[in-house]
Amino acid sequence: MNFSVDQTDRGTCARLGRLTTVHGVIETPAFMPVGTLGPVKGIDPHDLEQLGFRLMLNNAYHLYLRPGHKIISDMGGLHRFTGWPGAILTDSGGFQMFSLAKLCRITDDGVSFQSHIDGSAHFITPETAIEVQEALGADIIMAFDQCVALPADPGSIRDAVRRTSLWAVRCQASRRRSDQALFGIVQGGLDTDLRAASARDLVKLQFDGYAVGGLSVGEHKADMYRMLEATVPELPPSKPRYLMGVGMPENLIEGVARGIDLFDCVVPSRHGRTGWLFTTSGRVLIKQARYQRDESPIDPSCGCMVCARYSRAYLHHLYNVKEMLASRLNTIHNLWYFAEFMRRIRLAIAEESFAAFREAFYRQQRQEQGEISGVETERGAPA
């Protein structure tokens, strides 16, 4: 993997970059769709390519449990196994240990836990996390980190940072493959000093890229942004920066403004499956009865194949009868929205109009809120 920064915004830390892998070139800032178990739920690799994505995320924890990394390795690795020709990043499983696994016990040596599927006992160390990810064969793999649930007391955050640094050393030391990039993960809760310290620890280890972890776990967005401001300046400008698990469009803009190059989030796919559709003029909850006879597309200004072909009325019907096509079409639309959103961010940076793009986004958002409160006023007003 190779990364280059082509242009930097004047007013903010936003930057335009290029991530080159053997499975394609990714223009950054970029958004990665999440395919936990292989596919992005509801769609196939061909759809993903058509939508313009060149990099997606798979999850090592889930694939380790099912079907098992050895099977995937024997089947030629993730790319061949899943039929996805683009680049892949695997998450190490640190987050899943903390969010999913039962009876999780963490020591400096590693994590012992019970599978969320069958209760079977497992023990994962930084070394095995790397071994699993090398077997899976993604283009980019992630260090094994400890993610702490927030709010947390200072002691446990400090401990998680210490352990994450310790494990980062072991991850680097246990690598066998040189054709994969390895990213370190910054922790530190909502403590700016710990964030900076965590970042400095990792930078010494010269990772191929750096991720900001432990965020988007329920904290206020202002805290998230504050943590980015404390972290990013500590990271080398020449390496890609990845904000894990984020997020909503607003989070993407603010992340980019603070120097983030990569994002991943389940929001476009999961929300698609549950009927929340993103549009340039706010969200459309397609299950609402108001769309029963709505002949217009989800978003008249959208260029996706769903908006070109289907009405809100039809999508409302598909959703309500639980037709599986509903998930597919809604996911395709939402992913298009995110892909387009990132294209516009990149274009804005290239044209040195990122600040204007950001302002326009918030103006639009205020307008939506104004419309909503306007309706409420109308309803509440005496006749």
Add this chain to the structure above:
RNA sequence: GGGGCCGUCGUUCAGCCUGGUUUAGGACGCCAGAUUGUCAAUCUGGAGGUCGCGGGUUCAAAUCCCGUCGGCCCCG
């Protein structure tokens, strides 16, 4: 003419036999909320019915009895 079945939130059903643990419950629909390195095509909450109508029995009736209206079926 004779006999039988059924009428319960928008829809569809349960409860009725053995009256009180029912402020009448479920499912679907409706409305709202949640969802950020995906156990999730998911989860949570809310509104909505004086149980066709009238009378009777009883301390107490969706529930038992009589009448009546509406729908359906069978036999002549």
